[in-house]
Amino acid sequence: MPDILSRPFRFGSNSGQPITRRDGIAKVTGTAIFAADNMPDRLLHAVIVPAGIARGRVTHLDAEAAEAHPGVTHVITPQNRPPLQGDPSAKTMMFSFRIEVLQDDAVRYAGQPIAMVLGETLEAATEGAHLLSPRYDVEPARVRLDDSPSFAFDPAGFGLPADVEHGDVDAGHRAARWVVDATYETAAQYHNAMETHAIVAEWDGDRLTLDMPSQALAISCAAYAFYFGIPAGNVTLRSPYLGGGFGSKAFATGPQVLAILAARMTGRPVKLMLTRQQMFGPVGHRGATRQRLRLGADDRAALTVIDHEGLAETSSFDDFVEPAAGASQGLYAARALRSTHRAVRLDIGTPGPMRAPGEASGSAALECAMDEMAEQIGIDPLEFRLRNYAETEPGTGRPYSSKALRECYMQAAERFGWAGRPLKPGQMRDDNGLLVGWGMGTALFPCPMFAAEARATLRPDGTALVETSAADMGQGAWTALAQIAADSLGLPLEKLEFRSGHSGLPDAGVAGGSGHTATAGGALHAAGSDVIRQLGEIAAADPASPLYGSGNAGFVARDGRLYVADDDSRSEAFAEIIGRAGGAAITGNGTASRPPEDAERHAMSSHGAVFAEVKVDPDLYQMRVTRMVGAFAAGRIINPRLAESQLMGGMIWGISFALHEEARHDPRTGRIVNADFAGYHVPVNADVRGLEVITVHEDDPYVNALGIKGVGEIGITGAVGAIANAIWHATGKRIRRFPIRIEDLSTA
Amino acid sequence: MNRFDFIQPITIEDAIAAWRPGAAWLGGGTNLVDLMKTGALQPELVIDITHLPGLGTIETLPDGSTRIGALANNSDLAHDPGISRRFPMLAEAILSGASGQLRNAATVGGNLMQRTRCAYFQDPNAACNRRVPGLGCDAREGENANLAILGWSASCIATNPSDFCVSLAALDAVVEVQGPAGRREIAFTDFHHLPGDTPERENALKPGELILALRLPAEAAQFATNSRYLKLRDRTSFAFAIASAAAALRLESGRIAEARLALGAVAAKPWRVTEAETLLTGHIPDPALFERAADAALAGAAPSGGNAWKIDLARRTAARALVMAAAGTPARMPALPASPFGELTGEPTHA
Amino acid sequence: MSISITLTLNGAARDIALDDTRVTLLDLLRERLALPGTKKGCDRGQCGACTVLVNGRRLNSCLTLAVTLDGAEITTIEGLAEGDELHPVQSAFIENDGFQCGYCTPGQIMSAVGLIAEGHAGEDLERIREGMSGNLCRCAAYHGITLAVREATRRMAEDKKGQAA
The missing domain is CATH 3.30.43.10 (Uridine Diphospho-n-acetylenolpyruvylglucosamine Reductase, domain 2)
Incomplete structure (x- = not known):
């Protein structure tokens, strides 16, 4: 590793510490304020009316009945909806979706807003919405992958993934001694953050204040400003805490635009909180996929080809195609690789990115196919993966910026006790006669960086203020970013004030793609370093300072003091330096982004290995994941406690993907029949047992200045396949649809 | 609202x-x-x-029967020492349902009155004969993978979601009700109705009648040492049953002197199967016998939609519940009541 | 129709005039009494985010009509700590990292307080998991939640023993 990167300022005393969450007390005492907790005076409550059919036209809404209900103040329908200044079908930015905001009476998916009711109380508005009793002209709904023809599309960045091919795919197929040709299906999944999409909107002239959870504050402000024809600077967005996001709170949504519109129309603050049922439709989801995997391997169990075809649903009016097949590009050293994507237009809300988009669905299929190949060849699934270990990026041959995947395999396998696993399925039982199965999968997620800005101010008393508009949706930004900032300034955490979650602060970019800590942290680090640089210049030029004249040697900040590099005998407290210089605070600015040439030179990914044990009742087929060990190499870990929780959370999302989540549509109306937490299962506490996370040490000098790769999403990848493979190992049944249910094992 | x-x-x-x-x-x-x-x-x-006064009491009457007031809540009932000792299957069924919070609120009477979870009943925009007679049944052509396989009709294929009621049906409970015309008693197995042509008439209550209490006959306690409730779910806890069974045996000198078997999640009412009980009586407990009894229990089953798979699963569930009952009621309530993983032994090194 | 009820809310008596029978305890707390610490996650008893203690027992406040509560004693997350001193469950959640986003946390904590008072789970991890299964956590911080509940159970038992001695 280049020496320049191991200077002490990079390894301050805060980063790397498993400190507890700085927002912990607020969150355990109920004083952490989420969007819907706000209650300005003269507040009106808004309630959305969702379409009960997936395709057709609204022919009647009983606005009279709703308006007559005591406490109802307004009924907003396509007939009286005030105009928007920006076209809701425009895609003005890279990350925008066409939104449904009562532009017409057409119904394009079940759950689409078809009216909004405002009331003095939540109870009144809720019943008003019910009283609208919509009637429809119903057209047959297209809600399953076979309901419409598939089509190819031109890749155009976000939402329209490119097809990729490396090597001679046909030759790869021909050279195969062993062949797997299997098709896997993944279900439509809905983010369902515990906090539903909520907003409190208030206008003051042409200035707009929003209390709203957002994973991308600046982008949200720009989007809402566009729709309402005001400068982005006129929008103030406060998002100190998000009650979960998972990708669904990074974009402007129709319901939230309608609430802002209602606030402008009425001149009163408006609060809208989607019901749980309303989360199934207008705020994105992980699109269902059907994936065909064709794998070839030669006599030595070396992959000759991975040929991955993805088919995914998108809506009838916008494009987001789950980039599932892309997951096969970066993992194994196959001689030829091909990933293709096709889409199907259905009468559903537009899908969008949901935690580990592409990789979660794609690696689920790929890791199962790898297991099927290992079975066919008759070798251990881990051994099979090691034989196809990619020392450089498959296809491109680019070196990895770092890759400790081999260590992940070894450490996780050791901890799990993988050695001695019988190759054949159905060989293991526990004391109670339950079938036991072990499976594994490789985890992979890219580590993108976005652009961010931050500001640091060293105050005359030696404390500091650091500011950036980061989003804490549970990953721990309030804590991890503060740790990075404190180190960049050489201060203990208690001398640091960290302001975040407000659009008036420097733009911290998007909390997504597992890149927030690296990106916002990078900007904070640069801002702090800028302060220290300025402080050093002042001290080096001040004859009264013990640091006078040592500018060429460089300085190191530590514990509120500035030291001459490599000379601990010469130092001075920050406050003294500033005091003699006139007592003015020193402000530093920082930005972070990844230079394109860096992104070109190396392949950059986090890696991991997940091993799962499941138990299955041999007659009744109920399943339970009883143990899971994941080892992940994700660069530098800023806070092991928080990172472990992120990785475990991801692995539990893997359980959820493998065994639980599935939106089911009524075949005729297209309505989702299980649009609630009783019907749409996510794991409960009792589903989670015996989880372990190992973070494998990795120094990455190229990925970014801090060496951070990100841990938010990789936990899901690998885990899904590991569980499905363990179920096969327990039962001998290959279930190629997710989620795997009792019904599937019963009928297999 | x-x-x-x-x-x-x-x-x-x-x-x-x-x-x-x-x-x-x-x-x-x-x-x-x-x-x-x-x-x-x-x-x-x-x-x-x-x-209302006096409806929360759980008491043993002079004739040895147990009377449970309609307002006793599910948690209190499940943890009542007398109930868990004499009717452990009731406690296991209750504790396998819903969540701790819901059980703290839900009452015994309310459990009997629970409505179906059929998505088309729950959604006022869907056609449902049970909710609005004559409207039709959207479930027939809809998502019906978990709906009835027994006792359904062309007008309704809903299932009863209660766990508690399955065990009550097995134990010959009696429902005490009072209405404008005074008090009367209803045998538990007559309480819930099959849909027939009138699915809206879900139970035997007449207009204005109120459930006052449940009574369990003294004889029901004779099953205490050999009775289990088993519930299959797509999630380890806090989920409705895909199939369930309450099985109780009274053993005398190694033979089954008396048997009780009821199935859940298969019909609009808890499905007591006396044919299977008769088949078991007088025999030595044995897995093959239990298989035959389970076969008999599902003899009349037919898919009401895409749920043929449930028939064999319900059969296996019934057979297993009998095996578990024969093995004996555990000394302590399993950590996961009514679950196939209830007795999972050994804690992994980490939580 | 206006109905008056009296509650003991976090230790203080409150007279409340309800002009609407439909108001749930959850919406009463959040929208009318400025106590938004209790969270709405599903509004249908399916997630546990709204869990509060009513007369010492954990309940889903979203399914409880406020008009039925005359005379009830209610404890919400805002009333759990004694001044600056956190309840043992609260501090155990911080120390064991029993949350991420924090949205389900008030419900998890109130549920844990209720579970510990019920006394059926003890320090048995499997029983704690089952007992806490009425509280969904989409971030899936279940590992930390389970450990936090066990630690709080242990600590509260020790405190009780200490007081008795």
């Missing part, structure tokens, strides 16, 4: 006098308030019965 009048009577007589068509009794509210929110139920008058 529609607007409604609300009263809180303090005598049973006042409560019954206050009832009128369009009124609903409110106990714990866990089902009624939920369905009022979806709009599936829209009562004009809500009569809060939780302040």
Whole structure:
């Protein structure tokens, strides 16, 4: 590793510490304020009316009945909806979706807003919405992958993934001694953050204040400003805490635009909180996929080809195609690789990115196919993966910026006790006669960086203020970013004030793609370093300072003091330096982004290995994941406690993907029949047992200045396949649809 | 939720006098308030019965039977020392349902009155003969993978979601009710109705009748040492059954002197199968015998949609519940009541 | 129709006039009494985010009509700590990292307080998991939640023993 990167300022005393969450007390005492907790005076409550059919036209809404209900103040329908200044079908930015905001009476998916009711109380508005009793002209709904023809599309960045091919795919197929040709299906999944999409909107002239959870504050402000024809600077967005996001709170949504519109129309603050049922439709989801995997391997169990075809649903009016097949590009050293994507237009809300988009669905299929190949060849699934270990990026041959995947395999396998696993399925039982199965999968997620800005101010008393508009949706930004900032300034955490979650602060970019800590942290680090640089210049030029004249040697900040590099005998407290210089605070600015040439030179990914044990009742087929060990190499870990929780959370999302989540549509109306937490299962506490996370040490000098790769999403990848493979190992049944249910094992 | 009048009577007589068509009794509210929110139920008058005197008591009567007041909540009942000792299967069934919070609110009477989880019943925009007679049944051509395989009709294929009621059906409980015409008793197995042509008539209650109590006969306690409730779920906890079974055996000198078997999640009512019970009586417990009994229990089953797979699963569930009952009631309630993983041994090194 | 009820809310008596019978305890707390610490996650008893203690027992406040609660004693997350001193469950959640986003946390904590008072789970991890299964956590911080509940159970038992001695 280049020496320049191991200077002490990079390894301050805060980063790397498993400190507890700085927002912990607020969150355990109920004083952490989420969007819907706000209650300005003269507040009106808004309630959305969702379409009960997936395709057709609204022919009647009983606005009279709703308006007559005591406490109802307004009924907003396509007939009286005030105009928007920006076209809701425009895609003005890279990350925008066409939104449904009562532009017409057409119904394009079940759950689409078809009216909004405002009331003095939540109870009144809720019943008003019910009283609208919509009637429809119903057209047959297209809600399953076979309901419409598939089509190819031109890749155009976000939402329209490119097809990729490396090597001679046909030759790869021909050279195969062993062949797997299997098709896997993944279900439509809905983010369902515990906090539903909520907003409190208030206008003051042409200035707009929003209390709203957002994973991308600046982008949200720009989007809402566009729709309402005001400068982005006129929008103030406060998002100190998000009650979960998972990708669904990074974009402007129709319901939230309608609430802002209602606030402008009425001149009163408006609060809208989607019901749980309303989360199934207008705020994105992980699109269902059907994936065909064709794998070839030669006599030595070396992959000759991975040929991955993805088919995914998108809506009838916008494009987001789950980039599932892309997951096969970066993992194994196959001689030829091909990933293709096709889409199907259905009468559903537009899908969008949901935690580990592409990789979660794609690696689920790929890791199962790898297991099927290992079975066919008759070798251990881990051994099979090691034989196809990619020392450089498959296809491109680019070196990895770092890759400790081999260590992940070894450490996780050791901890799990993988050695001695019988190759054949159905060989293991526990004391109670339950079938036991072990499976594994490789985890992979890219580590993108976005652009961010931050500001640091060293105050005359030696404390500091650091500011950036980061989003804490549970990953721990309030804590991890503060740790990075404190180190960049050489201060203990208690001398640091960290302001975040407000659009008036420097733009911290998007909390997504597992890149927030690296990106916002990078900007904070640069801002702090800028302060220290300025402080050093002042001290080096001040004859009264013990640091006078040592500018060429460089300085190191530590514990509120500035030291001459490599000379601990010469130092001075920050406050003294500033005091003699006139007592003015020193402000530093920082930005972070990844230079394109860096992104070109190396392949950059986090890696991991997940091993799962499941138990299955041999007659009744109920399943339970009883143990899971994941080892992940994700660069530098800023806070092991928080990172472990992120990785475990991801692995539990893997359980959820493998065994639980599935939106089911009524075949005729297209309505989702299980649009609630009783019907749409996510794991409960009792589903989670015996989880372990190992973070494998990795120094990455190229990925970014801090060496951070990100841990938010990789936990899901690998885990899904590991569980499905363990179920096969327990039962001998290959279930190629997710989620795997009792019904599937019963009928297999 | 529609607007409604609300009263809180303090005598049973006042409560019954206050009832009128369009009124609903409110106990714990866990089902009624939920369905009022979806709009599936829209009562004009809500009569809060939780302040009625004497309905929360669990007592043993002089004849040895046990009387459980309709307002006893599910948690108190499941953890009542007498109940868990004499009727452990009841406690296991209750504890396998819902969540700790819901069981703290839900009452015994309310459990009997629980409505189906059929998505088309719950959604006021869907056609449902049970909710609005004559409207049709959207479930027939809809998502019906988990609906009835026994006792369904062309007009309704819903299932009863209760766990508790399955064990009550097996134990020959009696329901005490009072209405405008006075008090009467209803055998538990007659309480819930099969849909036939009148799925809206879900139970034997007449208009204005209120459940006062349940009674378990003294003989039901004779099954205490060999009775289990088993419930299959797509999630380890906090999920409705895909199939369930309550099995109870009275063993004498190594033979089955008396057997009880009821199935859950298969029909609009808890499905007591006396044919299977007769088949078991007098025999030495044995897995092959239990298989035959389970076959008999499902003999009349037929898919009502895409749920043929459930028939064999329900059969296996019944057979396993009998095996578990024969093995004996565990000394302590399993950590995961009624679960195939209830007895999972050994804690992994980490939580 | 206006109905008056009296509650003991976090230790203080409150007289409340309800002009609407439909108001749930959850919406009463959040929208009318400025106590938004209790969270709405599903509004239908399916997630546990709204869990509060009513007369010492954990309940889903979303399914409880406020008009039924005359005379009830209610404890919400805002009333759990004694001044600056956190309840043992609260501090155990911080120390064991029993949350991420924090949205389900008030419900998890109130549920844990209720579970510990019920006394059926003890320090048995499997029983704690089952007992806490009425509280969904989409971030899936279940590992930390389970450990936090066990630690709080242990600490509260020790405190009780200490007081008795």
